[in-house]
Amino acid sequence: MAGDRVEAVERALDLLEAFSDDQNTMTLKELSEATGFYKSTILRLAGSLIRYQYLTRGEDGSYQIGPALLRLGEIFRYNFDSSEVVRPVLRKLSRQFNESAAFYIKHENLRICLYRANANRAIRHEIKEGAQLSLDQGASGRILLAYSEGSDNVSEIIRTQGWYLSEGERDPDVAALSVPVFSPKQKLLGALSISGLRSRFTSEFIEKSLPYLIEKAHELGNTLY
Numbered sequence: 001m002a003g004d005r006v007e008a009v010e011r012a013l014d015l016l017e018a019f020s021d022d023q024n025t026m027t028l029k030e031l032s033e034a035t036g037f038y039k040s041t042i043l044r045l046a047g048s049l050i051r052y053q054y055l056t057r058g059e060d061g062s063y064q065i066g067p068a069l070l071r072l073g074e075i076f077r078y079n080f081d082s083s084e085v086v087r088p089v090l091r092k093l094s095r096q097f098n099e100s101a102a103f104y105i106k107h108e109n110l111r112i113c114l115y116r117a118n119a120n121r122a123i124r125h126e127i128k129e130g131a132q133l134s135l136d137q138g139a140s141g142r143i144l145l146a147y148s149e150g151s152d153n154v155s156e157i158i159r160t161q162g163w164y165l166s167e168g169e170r171d172p173d174v175a176a177l178s179v180p181v182f183s184p185k186q187k188l189l190g191a192l193s194i195s196g197l198r199s200r201f202t203s204e205f206i207e208k209s210l211p212y213l214i215e216k217a218h219e220l221g222n223t224l225y
Contacts, residue, residue, distance in 0.1 A: 011037065012045050016054060016065070025062050083115060085223045089192075089216050090117035097209050099196035100125045103181070103220075104140040106148055106188075107132075111141045114190065125174050125195040139166040139178035140191035147180050147188045163210060167198055175201035177209060181217045181224070189224050192217045 018034040019026060032039050046063060049055040053068040086103050093101035094117040102116040113131045118124055127133075135141040142164045146155035158164045163179045178193035192213060 008045075011035075011041070012049060012054075015042065015045050015049065016069070019065050025058075025064050027062050031063065082224055086115045086220065087117070089220055090115055093117070093192075093194055093213065093216060094119055096212060097194055097205075099194045099200070100127075101192075101194050102127065102140065103190055103192055104144060104178075105190045106135070106144040109135060111135055111138075111144050111191070119196060121196075125171075125176070125197070133170070137166070137169040139164045139169075139176035139195070140193045142166065143178045143180050143191040143193075144188070163214070165201070165206060167201070173198055177201065177206060177213060179210075179213050179217045182221045183224070184222060189221060192220065 014035050015031065015037070018031055023030070026034070028039055028042060031037070031042050035042070037045075046055055046057070050057055050066070053066040056064050056066045058064065090101040090103060093099075098119050098121060100117065100119045103114050104111045105114050106112075110132045111134070113127050113129055113133070116127060116129050118126050133141060135145040142150075142154060142158060146158035146164070150158075154164075163177065165175065165177050167175045174195060175198040176193050176195035178191050181189045181192050183189055194209060194213060
């Protein structure tokens with residue numbers, strides 16, 4: 001609520017938010033231009049942030065993010081449960097298209113079904129969480145292979161188009177559509193997929209579901225990294 005806001009705290013956070021991967025060292029002038037704050041305001045805020053190690057100041061007067069943020073980040077990562085992020089996305093995907101949705105990760109030369117939401121259908125594609133499958137068959141396996149060490153023609157096509165549809169590769173009656181999940185720094189985190197009966201994965205279905213699948217993959221990537 002607006003009444004719960006503390007302006008000084010928000011200004012301090014705005015100051016920290018001014019830093020980025022591309023600009024990790026900033027002068028007083030650059031901070032003023034980025035935030036719109038007077039230099040005197042920045043100096044007051046920076047004094048407190050430096051005291052608590054959220055900022056550091058170099059000998060040349062420039063500012064950098066301090067070690068306190070790294071400590072807080074490590075606390076967050078230690079307590080972070082990826083299932084709380086991934087499972088809701090899988091449930092949304094499954095409900096949206098009434099097909100099974102899954103998130104796979106690569107482990108050595110295999111893919112592991114880390115999380116899954118099965119479709120609410122009598123006839124559906126079902127794999128247990130924790131199942132280990134090959135990388136060279138199935139949409140998610142092909143995606144993980146293409147964006148790791150894959151150098152075959154299929155991998156090149158996948159990297160060009162950004163997605164893959166498998167039809168009957170592991171089971172003649174099953175199709176799956178998968179896209180990669182990347183962190184903001186383009187680190188491969190996993191593969192997001194939907195799967196079901198091959199007869200239901202028509203060109204119209206792919207055209208409808210692919211943009212939503214890509215959108216959810218971006219959403220995961222920005223949260224999981």
